[in-house]
Amino acid sequence: MFEKTVDLIRQRFFTLKDFSGQGRAYFSDDFDYDETAVKKNLHKEPRLREFLPALADRLEAVEPWTAEASEAALRAYAEEANVKAGLLINAARTMLTGQYVGPSMFEVFEVMGRDRSVNRLRSGVPWADTA
Known part of the structure; x- marks a missing residue:
């Protein structure tokens, strides 16, 4: 999984300093x-306090744990919640990696694994409070 993770994030990082700083969330x-x-x-969206744990519940049930399956689950939940998938994708990216932009969120889910992905989405509830 290490090699797959490095391959996924290497396109965004150009120096070892970039990798150690911005890539840290993938390994710690x-x-x-x-x-x-x-x-x-x-x-920007107060309802993320509800959406993130609900998304975590959906992802926890995904089988098999693949980028494609997590994408289908997220998009289905977005449709049910009547929100744009991008809202959930961007919030998930921030919760999982701490970053504003990055590789495909669904590939990030896959390389980070189910437990880490779900736990970080659930820990995101306090972050979703508006300032």
Whole structure:
């Protein structure tokens, strides 16, 4: 899984410093959140307090754990919740990686694994509070 993760994120990182800072979230639970990402992806929609744990519940039930299956689950939930999938994708990216932009969110789900993905989405509830 290490090689797959490095392949996924290498297109965004050009130096070892980039990799160690921005890539940290892929290998450790101790990482920083980009302030702009939190503001734009989490604070803009108060309902994310409900959406993120509900999305975590949906993803927890996904079988098999693949990028395609997580994408189908997220898009189905977005439709049911009557929100744009992009809202959930961007919030999930910030919660999982701390970043504003990055590789395909569904590939990120896959390389991070079910447990880490679900746990980070659930831990995102306080971050979704508006400032």
